[in-house]
Amino acid sequence: MINGMNIGIIMFLVGLFGMMTNKxxxxxxxxxxxxxxxxxxxxxxLGYVIGGQSPIITGDVTNPVDPLPQAMMITMIVIxxxxxxxxxxxxAWIYHKYHTLNVExxxxxxx
Amino acid sequence: xxxxxxRTTTRVMLPFIIxxxxxxxxxxxxxxxxxxxxxMILAGAAILLILSYGFDKPARFMSHLQSLxxxxxxxxxFIGSITLLLWLPYLADLxxxxxxxxxxxxxxxxxxxxxxxxxxxxxxxHD
Amino acid sequence: MIDYEPVLxxxxxxxxxxxxxxxxxxxxxxxxxxIPKxxxxxxxxxxxxYLIYLAPQISSSALEYRMGGWTAPYAIxxxxxxxxxxxxxxxxxxxxxxxxxxxxxxxxxxxxxSFFFLLMVAGIYGxxxxxxxxxxxxxxxxxxITSYILVTLGDQTRSLKAAFTYLILGSIASLFFLIxxxxxxxxxxxxxxxxxxxxxxxxxxxxQIVVFIFLFGAxxxxxxxxxxxTWLVDAHSTAPSSVSAVLxxxxxxxxxxxxxxxxxxxxxxxxxxxxxxxxGVCAALGGVLFAIFEYDIKRLLAYHTISQMGFIVVGLxxxxxxxxxxxxxxxxNHAVFKGLLFLCAGSIIYRTGTKDIRxxxxxxxxxxxxxxxxxxxxxxxGITPFSGSVSKSMIEASISNYRLVGFLLTVTxxxxxxxxxxxxxxxxxxxxKKDGVKQRFQEVPFGMQLSMTILAFFCIVLGVLPHLWLDxxxxxxxxxxxxxxxxxxxxxxxxxxxxxxxxxxxLGILFLLVVIKQRENVDxxxxxxxxxxxxxxxxxxxxxLTVIFLFFRVLH
Numbered sequence: 001m002i003n004g005m006n007i008g009i010i011m012f013l014v015g016l017f018g019m020m021t022n023k024x025x026x027x028x029x030x031x032x033x034x035x036x037x038x039x040x041x042x043x044x045x046l047g048y049v050i051g052g053q054s055p056i057i058t059g060d061v062t063n064p065v066d067p068l069p070q071a072m073m074i075t076m077i078v079i080x081x082x083x084x085x086x087x088x089x090x091x092a093w094i095y096h097k098y099h100t101l102n103v104e105x106x107x108x109x110x111x
Numbered sequence: 112x113x114x115x116x117x118r119t120t121t122r123v124m125l126p127f128i129i130x131x132x133x134x135x136x137x138x139x140x141x142x143x144x145x146x147x148x149x150x151m152i153l154a155g156a157a158i159l160l161i162l163s164y165g166f167d168k169p170a171r172f173m174s175h176l177q178s179l180x181x182x183x184x185x186x187x188x189f190i191g192s193i194t195l196l197l198w199l200p201y202l203a204d205l206x207x208x209x210x211x212x213x214x215x216x217x218x219x220x221x222x223x224x225x226x227x228x229x230x231x232x233x234x235x236x237h238d
Numbered sequence: 239m240i241d242y243e244p245v246l247x248x249x250x251x252x253x254x255x256x257x258x259x260x261x262x263x264x265x266x267x268x269x270x271x272x273i274p275k276x277x278x279x280x281x282x283x284x285x286x287x288y289l290i291y292l293a294p295q296i297s298s299s300a301l302e303y304r305m306g307g308w309t310a311p312y313a314i315x316x317x318x319x320x321x322x323x324x325x326x327x328x329x330x331x332x333x334x335x336x337x338x339x340x341x342x343x344x345x346x347x348x349x350x351x352s353f354f355f356l357l358m359v360a361g362i363y364g365x366x367x368x369x370x371x372x373x374x375x376x377x378x379x380x381x382x383i384t385s386y387i388l389v390t391l392g393d394q395t396r397s398l399k400a401a402f403t404y405l406i407l408g409s410i411a412s413l414f415f416l417i418x419x420x421x422x423x424x425x426x427x428x429x430x431x432x433x434x435x436x437x438x439x440x441x442x443x444x445x446q447i448v449v450f451i452f453l454f455g456a457x458x459x460x461x462x463x464x465x466x467x468t469w470l471v472d473a474h475s476t477a478p479s480s481v482s483a484v485l486x487x488x489x490x491x492x493x494x495x496x497x498x499x500x501x502x503x504x505x506x507x508x509x510x511x512x513x514x515x516x517x518g519v520c521a522a523l524g525g526v527l528f529a530i531f532e533y534d535i536k537r538l539l540a541y542h543t544i545s546q547m548g549f550i551v552v553g554l555x556x557x558x559x560x561x562x563x564x565x566x567x568x569x570x571n572h573a574v575f576k577g578l579l580f581l582c583a584g585s586i587i588y589r590t591g592t593k594d595i596r597x598x599x600x601x602x603x604x605x606x607x608x609x610x611x612x613x614x615x616x617x618x619x620g621i622t623p624f625s626g627s628v629s630k631s632m633i634e635a636s637i638s639n640y641r642l643v644g645f646l647l648t649v650t651x652x653x654x655x656x657x658x659x660x661x662x663x664x665x666x667x668x669x670x671k672k673d674g675v676k677q678r679f680q681e682v683p684f685g686m687q688l689s690m691t692i693l694a695f696f697c698i699v700l701g702v703l704p705h706l707w708l709d710x711x712x713x714x715x716x717x718x719x720x721x722x723x724x725x726x727x728x729x730x731x732x733x734x735x736x737x738x739x740x741x742x743x744x745l746g747i748l749f750l751l752v753v754i755k756q757r758e759n760v761d762x763x764x765x766x767x768x769x770x771x772x773x774x775x776x777x778x779x780x781x782x783l784t785v786i787f788l789f790f791r792v793l794h
Binding site: 167177180181182184187188 | 249252253256257259260526
């Protein structure tokens, strides 16, 4: 019941719920990070083989876990870093311009 | 953030963080780690330095950081294309991965420190 | 000798972008800051010419390139086959012309705009070229992240909030896409698209439903299908004009490209056609309805993009040969004429300085803009010699079994004519008098005129010679999706169709007169349409996905 995939999906759903209910921009970004990490955990535990060893070729490795999701996730960590950095920059810019961090209070002048 | 305790702790911790970062980069092709992870650790060390010692001194290095980052990309593509010269497919297995690790680490270090510097600049009083 | 062609197409913008960023600290004077624009122009034009040169090779076989020399199916490969060729050609044309347009409009951004534009173009090429699901995700993220940055570089009063909403919703879409890829990998063990297409149909139905839901959620957010469309209007209307043209023309279509690639994998589910028809009709009607109430020219065009995407989804959703061919033809047409419309809007805003169409009043003092706008408006309404009529007649031929859908699409055509005549009336026919003196506006600079004229030329060419395009590019594209070379014989230039179109135009102009007479009421309704907050937008998306999931569970 408690294996990595379920924990990953639960983390993703927690992050999604956080994005739905929070009003502060920084908290929305943090919920996005939690959701992304949930997907990470889900992916890494996709390749788990029961009783397997880490897939590094030194010494005797007879039963490696699947390294492909791990390689995909290294790429994903880099992409998430870019996304989080961009989101935080936009958040800092919004604070600089509107002097509030509440999503509902940012009033733009519509046409 | 620039009290004496923070400064002393930084002075003590910084060599260990830097050595660990270089270790992660150098052993990247055998054990877990590699260019990106080691570069992030080094960037963590640089950010710690900026946080605890204030912002005036690192400001001079910013244009150098920008050139470092984009030079890193060009260098990566260039070295990767060396395999093209030998009529092999791009990024074929020639044993150049450790060099690519070091280039990537330099680039990531420059990039992440730049991100921090740019975001932190808004909080400072303008002078 | 390994064929390098796909790599060259992707890597040219990346190298140019890194050269620009390397030169950035060294460009001190004003004169030197023009250099990045010319580097970017070269880097954008080279893949275009290269793709045109490659045309005869594509129709015979697919070009494939494997990274690192590993064998298939373990290799990460870049493929140009007949399906992705048409997308690549359209993308390179629109991005080059949009960049030519923006060369004069850049407000002192010192090469940053060129840098991000080049990276976005590299991402777009990469999505269309990759033959591997995770590779599509990586390039897709590159394209989308740079488009978030480009949206913030526009109209500074509203673009930040729009970019933030776009960022959050786009990230949710990417996460859904990733979970879909993970589930596919878990159940089949393969990521290569050519390899997966034989494995998917053997999966369990429940697994297929879940994977479909996740992938469809991601695709629907990017393709702006209601109720997932809420980010599009703000993001496209506050971006700079050339970026809006590329976003509306190409980035929105990437969702549909991924949809076709993934659903050609052979999901054996039953309700897909009905679902897509319902959503397509909602998109078409909803987009046009909101567009009638708007007075901001770019928001109007952005709502209209949602409407046209509804047409394309209806065409693609039938999964028949003529429907898919009509859908792909409409994708190309829409990229061309929506790009042209956004560039026209950009040139109007450049000269008058305001986005409100009631304050434009240009008259005939900008002749090239007026002429190209007329060509684009005729094309989008489906008047016969222009390109829109070809694809619309193909789509309407494919849904001839579904009477209600056909009727609602006809109503949408009337609404389309109304919205474009509205812009025509307010911006071009009514002339503005300031202190009793008629305003005269100058024409836009030559670069902008050049891009608009070339796009208008393509609008006409795509409409007048439909069989040329069909036989060379569209039909091979369709046959790689629906599998099998069925005979597509649509009838164009038939007199009954022409009469029907002009009746629709007449009805549209009548409706426009009603809208003009009631303009205060229209304004009141527009002010009452409140904007949803970010949280409610996400709730709406998740609610819709749950409903679709229950719909599929009931059917199976």
